Amino acid sequence: MKSLQIRLAEEVHEAVKAIALSRNTSIADVIRESLEIYVIGYNYASEGKRLIWEDPSNGERAELLIPGFTRQSVRQRHLTA
Numbered sequence: 001m002k003s004l005q006i007r008l009a010e011e012v013h014e015a016v017k018a019i020a021l022s023r024n025t026s027i028a029d030v031i032r033e034s035l036e037i038y039v040i041g042y043n044y045a046s047e048g049k050r051l052i053w054e055d056p057s058n059g060e061r062a063e064l065l066i067p068g069f070t071r072q073s074v075r076q077r078h079l080t081a
Contacts, residue, residue, distance in 0.1 A: 006031075013027075016030050016031060016034075038066075041064070041066055045066075050063055051063065051064040051065075051066075052064065
């Protein structure tokens with residue numbers, strides 16, 4: 001396992017800390033899980049797939065667009081590579 005030192009904006013740190021406290025886990029665990037989710041999302045977007053959040057109670061859907069790897073930006077990177 002590799003270690004990494006990062007700097008976070010104060011508001012991001014407070015948000016991550018609140019999540020960690022609500023889940024009774026560490027800040028490092030929240031960040032580690034977040035990065036794993038980012039990798040999964042990037043891989044889906046690289047394949048041209050859409051990331052959708054769905055409310056199971058009413059079927060309402062919203063597309064998850066994450067700066068840095070939305071479908072358009074991934075395609076643009078592949079075209080310029």
